Amino acid sequence: MEFSKVISTRCSCRSYTEEPVSDAQLQAVLAAGNAAPVGMGAYQTVYLTVIRNRGFLDAVSKTAGAFLKRDTDPLYGAPVVILVSAKPGIPPTIEFQNTGTIIENMMLAATDLGLGSVYLMGAIAAMRNEPELVGQLNLPKGFVPIAAMALGHSAQPAVLRVPEQKIQTDYMD
Numbered sequence: 715m716e717f718s719k720v721i722s723t724r725c726s727c728r729s730y731t732e733e734p735v736s737d738a739q740l741q742a743v744l745a746a747g748n749a750a751p752v753g754m755g756a757y758q759t760v761y762l763t764v765i766r767n768r769g770f771l772d773a774v775s776k777t778a779g780a781f782l783k784r785d786t787d788p789l790y791g792a793p794v795v796i797l798v799s800a801k802p803g804i805p806p807t808i809e810f811q812n813t814g815t816i817i818e819n820m821m822l823a824a825t826d827l828g829l830g831s832v833y834l835m836g837a838i839a840a841m842r843n844e845p846e847l848v849g850q851l852n853l854p855k856g857f858v859p860i861a862a863m864a865l866g867h868s869a870q871p872a873v874l875r876v877p878e879q880k881i882q883t884d885y886m887d
Contacts, residue, residue: 715825715826719874720822720825720826721822722874722875722876722877723825723872723873723874723875724821724822724825724831725872725873725875726831726832726833727790727830727831727832727864727866727868727869727870728790728832729790729791729830729868729869729870730790730791730792730793730830730864730866730867730868730869731866731867731868731869732793733866733867734793735793735794735829735865735866735867739824739827739829740764740794740865742823742827743796743820743823743824743827743829743865744762744764744796744820745823746819746820746822746823747762747796747798747816747817747819747820747823749819750812750815750816750818750819750820751815752812752815752816753803753808753811753812756803756812759800759801759803759809759812760798760799760800760809760812760813760816761798761799761800761853761854761857762796762797762798762799762816763796763797763799763851763853764794764795764796764797765794765795765796765797766793766794770847770850771789771792771795773847774789774795774837774840774841774847775787775788775789775837777840777841777843777844777847778836778837778840778841780840781836781839781840781843782836782837782840788834788836788837788840789834789837789864790832790864791866792832792864792865792866793865793866794864794865794866795834795862795863795864795865796817796820796862796863796865797838797851797859797861797862798812798813798816798817798859798860798861798862799851799853799857799858799859799860800812800813800857800858800860801856801857801858802858809858809860810860810861813860813861814861817833817861817862817863820863820865821833821863824863824865825872828867828872829865829866829867829868830865830866830867830868830869830870830872831863831864831865831866832863832864833861833862833863834861834862834863834864835861837862838859838860838861838862841859842858842859
């Protein structure tokens with residue numbers, strides 16, 4: 715897909731079909747994450763976990779629903795969640811910026827492949843408060859879950875949005 719079309723089509727998907735994400739699609743999305751810029755090239759400070767275990771996803775969803783005070787599934791029934799964990803770094807909060815670039819790259823790749831995705835932060839914040847869930851991730855020492863993306867086949871058709879200026883912009887010439 716043409717890049718400008720990918721950008722204009724990417725949106726947050728909150729409803730997924732039962733169709734599984736193929737291994738080829740998953741590997742393409744992960745490759746895009748690995749191509750993301752990471753501060754000072756410190757790729758050893760970030761870690762990806764692909765979660766397809768329905769029981770674990772249901773446990774995260776239940777924990778997150780209670781934490782966020784929602785009756786709906788905070789993971790939106792996605793068949794795959796890709797978690798980005800990181801070592802807290804210097805400068806402070808660099809792990810959040812690195813996570814954002816990785817997830818955005820993966821979300822754009824997902825759109826290019828005809829998949830839906832959504833950024834997950836609240837659900838991951840809830841999971842961080844549950845040591846038992848975090849322990850099941852078997853993360854390397856010093857890594858903490860930062861954010862994730864849900865991934866799957868969207869239950870809604872992709873719509874090309876008309877680009878509009880949403881962010882106020884000032885020019886200093």
